Amino acid sequence: MCGIVGIVGKAGVAQSLYDGLTVLQHRGQDAAGIMTIDNNMFNLRKANGLVRDVFHTRHMKRLTGNMGIGHCRYPTAGTSSSAEAQPFYVNSPFGIAFAHNGNLTNAVELQQEVSRIARRHINTTSDSELLLNILAHELQNCTESTLTPEQVFQVVARTHKKIRGAYAVVAAIIGHGILAFRDPYGIRPLALGKRTTELGDEYMVASESVALDAVGFKFVRDVAPGEAVYITEQGQLFTQQCSETPTMSPCIFEFVYFARPDSFIDGISVYASRVNMGKKLGEKIKREWADKDIDVVIPIPETSMDVALQIANTLELPYRQGFVKNRYIGRTFIMPGQTMRKKSVRRKLNAISSEFKGKNVLLVDDSIVRGTTSGQIIEMARESGAKKVYFASAAPEIRFPNVYGIDMPSANELVAYGREIDQISDLIQADGLIFQDLSDLVEAVREENEQIARFETSVFDGDYITGDIDQSYLEGIDAARGEKAKKAPVVQAELSNLDLHNFDQ
Numbered sequence: 001m002c003g004i005v006g007i008v009g010k011a012g013v014a015q016s017l018y019d020g021l022t023v024l025q026h027r028g029q030d031a032a033g034i035m036t037i038d039n040n041m042f043n044l045r046k047a048n049g050l051v052r053d054v055f056h057t058r059h060m061k062r063l064t065g066n067m068g069i070g071h072c073r074y075p076t077a078g079t080s081s082s083a084e085a086q087p088f089y090v091n092s093p094f095g096i097a098f099a100h101n102g103n104l105t106n107a108v109e110l111q112q113e114v115s116r117i118a119r120r121h122i123n124t125t126s127d128s129e130l131l132l133n134i135l136a137h138e139l140q141n142c143t144e145s146t147l148t149p150e151q152v153f154q155v156v157a158r159t160h161k162k163i164r165g166a167y168a169v170v171a172a173i174i175g176h177g178i179l180a181f182r183d184p185y186g187i188r189p190l191a192l193g194k195r196t197t198e199l200g201d202e203y204m205v206a207s208e209s210v211a212l213d214a215v216g217f218k219f220v221r222d223v224a225p226g227e228a229v230y231i232t233e234q235g236q237l238f239t240q241q242c243s244e245t246p247t248m249s250p251c252i253f254e255f256v257y258f259a260r261p262d263s264f265i266d267g268i269s270v271y272a273s274r275v276n277m278g279k280k281l282g283e284k285i286k287r288e289w290a291d292k293d294i295d296v297v298i299p300i301p302e303t304s305m306d307v308a309l310q311i312a313n314t315l316e317l318p319y320r321q322g323f324v325k326n327r328y329i330g331r332t333f334i335m336p337g338q339t340m341r342k343k344s345v346r347r348k349l350n351a352i353s354s355e356f357k358g359k360n361v362l363l364v365d366d367s368i369v370r371g372t373t374s375g376q377i378i379e380m381a382r383e384s385g386a387k388k389v390y391f392a393s394a395a396p397e398i399r400f401p402n403v404y405g406i407d408m409p410s411a412n413e414l415v416a417y418g419r420e421i422d423q424i425s426d427l428i429q430a431d432g433l434i435f436q437d438l439s440d441l442v443e444a445v446r447e448e449n450e451q452i453a454r455f456e457t458s459v460f461d462g463d464y465i466t467g468d469i470d471q472s473y474l475e476g477i478d479a480a481r482g483e484k485a486k487k488a489p490v491v492q493a494e495l496s497n498l499d500l501h502n503f504d505q
C-alpha cells in the first residue's frame, strides 16, 4: 500500500516525519525514506527495512530543515531493490523530491513518453519514478521565471491527463514548497492537517489521519479526488481541483484491511466501518447458519478483532482470544513472496489451546486472499483440540487481481479464483465457511458516509473503475509480478549496486 507524509513547518520536521511514518508502518514494511530541504539543499536517507531500522541517530541529525517528505514502501511495481525505495529525486526543474502511494496502470506507455518525448532517463523499474518524471517534465514546460500556485495546479491538471491508475502523491520542490495530489477517483487516501505553533501555522499531508494525530497536527480535511494542495515554503496554503471529472471512489480494501482502525478516511471511521461489517456478517450467520452449533467466536489477530467482537455480540456468543500475536512480527499479507508469508503465520500467531479444546469455534478474519493465514490457523485450531472449526470472512471472495496499489497481481494465486465456497472451504479444511456479501460490505462502509456513491471494489467484482483494464493487461501483470516471476533469477541486490539513489549509508 505505502504510506506518505509531507510537512511544511516552522522548525525542523525530521522527527515529525519519522513519527508520522512509524504510525503508517502498517502500510509498507519493505523500505522507508525521508528527504528534507535545508538551505536550498536536499538531505536524504532511504533504505530497505522498517522505519525504526532505517533511521539511526546519525541519519536523523543530518535530516535538517523545515520542510520535507517521507515514505514507507510496500512494492506493487518494479522490484524490492533499495534503489526503488522512496522518496525519489530529480534535479531538474528546481530539484524535486517525490513519494507515491498507489499504482499506475499505463506505466508502459509512460515509459516510452518519458524517454522519447521528455528525453528523461528512468534508472529503475518503479512506476513512481516514472510518475515523478512526468510531473517534472510538465513543470519544466512552465517557462515563466516564477512558479505560481496557478502554474503548479496547471501542471497537476496536465499530469492527471497523462497518467492513469491510483495515486496519492507528495512532492517537495526546492525553493518553492510542497505539492500533494490525489487521483481523480480518490482510490488512495490523503489527509490534510494543520498545527499552530508560536512561530506560525504548519501544514502536513499524510496517507491516513492517524499520522496527523501522532505528531499533534489537527485534521483539517481529506484531500478531494483530483484535488491538489500546494503549501509554499513560507507556509501559505493553496488548494484547487485539478481534474475535469473527479468522482469519489475510494478503495474499499482500505476499510477491510489496510488502514488503521483509528484513522478516518473520506469522512469514514475505519473502526466504525469494521464494526458495521461485523454486524452485517453476524446477521448473515444468524440467518444462514441457524443449525450450526457454535460455542465461541475467535478473531485472527490483528485486523479482524473489531469485526469478530461485533459478530460475537450479534450472535450473543462469547468472544475469546484464542490466538496470541507476536508483536515483533509484522503483517504477513504485505510481505514480499509467498514463502516468507507462509513461514511467518506460525511465528506470528500461537494458539491458547485451552480456548479450543472440545469446542466448536467460529474463526473470523477480515479477508481471505491467498488462504495462507486461514489454512494454517484452522490447522492450529484443530491441533489445539477444537471439535469443529467454522470460518467467517468480513470481505467477500477475492477473485480478481488488484492493479491499484495492492500486490495481488495474479488471479491464480487467489484461493477463491475459479472456486465455489464449498471448494474453498475444503481447501482450507474448514467445517463451514461464510463470506460477507459485497452489497453488505459496501453498505457497512457507506453507512459512515452516505455521500459516497461508489467504492473501488475490483478485487471482488472485476469492475476496474479506471476503465482501462482488459484481459491482456491482467495477463501482463501476472507474467511480470506473479509468484513465478518473483522466482525468476533477478539478482535484486545487484540492482541496488548502482547506488545512484543514496549518497550516504
Ligand SMILES: O=P(O)(O)OC[C@H]1O[C@H](OP(=O)(O)OP(=O)(O)O)[C@H](O)[C@@H]1O
Binding pocket: 257, 300, 301, 302, 303, 304, 330, 331, 332, 333, 334, 365, 366, 367, 368, 369, 370, 371, 372, 373, 374
Ligand atoms: O489469505 P491471506 O493471503 O493469508 O491474506 C489474508 C490475511 O492477511 C492479513 O493479515 P496480516 O497478517 O497481513 O495482518 P494483520 O495482523 O493486520 O491481520 C489479513 O488480515 C488476513 O489475516
Ligand SMILES: NC(=O)CC[C@H](N)C(=O)O
Binding pocket: 001, 002, 073, 074, 075, 076, 077, 078, 084, 100, 101, 102, 103, 104, 126, 127, 128, 405, 406
Ligand atoms: N503500494 C504502493 O503504494 C506502491 C507504490 C509504488 N507503485 C511502488 O511499487 O513502489
Ligand SMILES: [Mg+2]
Binding pocket: 300, 301, 302, 303, 304, 365, 366, 373
Ligand atoms: Mg490478518
